[in-house]
Amino acid sequence: MAGDFGDLTPGVFPTILKDTNANPTTQPFWDAAKHDRLAAPRCTSCGTFRLPPSPFCFQCQSRDVEWLDLQGTGTIYSFTVVRHPLHPDLVDACPYVSGVVELDGTQGAGARMLVNIIDVDPDAVRIGDRVEIVWEHVNDEMTTPRFRPVRA
Ligand SMILES: [Zn+2]
Numbered sequence: 001m002a003g004d005f006g007d008l009t010p011g012v013f014p015t016i017l018k019d020t021n022a023n024p025t026t027q028p029f030w031d032a033a034k035h036d037r038l039a040a041p042r043c044t045s046c047g048t049f050r051l052p053p054s055p056f057c058f059q060c061q062s063r064d065v066e067w068l069d070l071q072g073t074g075t076i077y078s079f080t081v082v083r084h085p086l087h088p089d090l091v092d093a094c095p096y097v098s099g100v101v102e103l104d105g106t107q108g109a110g111a112r113m114l115v116n117i118i119d120v121d122p123d124a125v126r127i128g129d130r131v132e133i134v135w136e137h138v139n140d141e142m143t144t145p146r147f148r149p150v151r152a
Pocket of ligand 1: 043044045046047048057058059060061062
C-alpha cells in the first residue's frame with residue numbers, strides 16, 4: 001500500500017523530512033553526513049560531547065566546540081519496538097525498532113543518538129547489542145543516519 005509515505009519496508013521508518021533545517025550549530029553534522037561521516041561536537045572546555053549539537057555545553061555552559069569524526073559504531077543503550085503505526089499510512093513499516101545508541105569513542109561523555117535500528121528482528125533486539133551506522137542519501141543536502149547490527 002502506497003500512502004502518504006510511499007512504498008514502505010517493514011522495520012524501516014520512512015524518511016519523512018527532506019530538509020535538514022540546519023543552522024550554524026548543526027550544519028557540520030549534516031555536511032559530514034553527506035560524505036558518510038559521523039561528526040560530533042565536543043566541548044573544548046570540559047570534553048563533553050554535545051550530540052545532538054547544542055549552542056552551549058550542558059555541563060559547563062561553554063560555547064567553545066570542536067568537531068570530531070566518530071567511528072559510527074556503538075551499543076544499544078535503550079530501545080522500543082513500535083508496533084502501532086503513528087499514522088494509518090505507516091502500518092506497513094511496523095513493527096520497527098527505535099533506539100538510543102551510545103556511540104563508541106565518546107568515552108562515556110554524552111554522545112547518544114536516537115535512531116531507527118534496521119535489518120534486525122524486533123523480537124531479538126537487546127540492550128547492549130553492537131550496532132553500526134548506515135547512511136541513507138535522501139537528496140543532495142540530506143543524508144539520514146540509521147543503525148544496524150554489526151555483522152560478525
Ligand atoms: Zn563543557
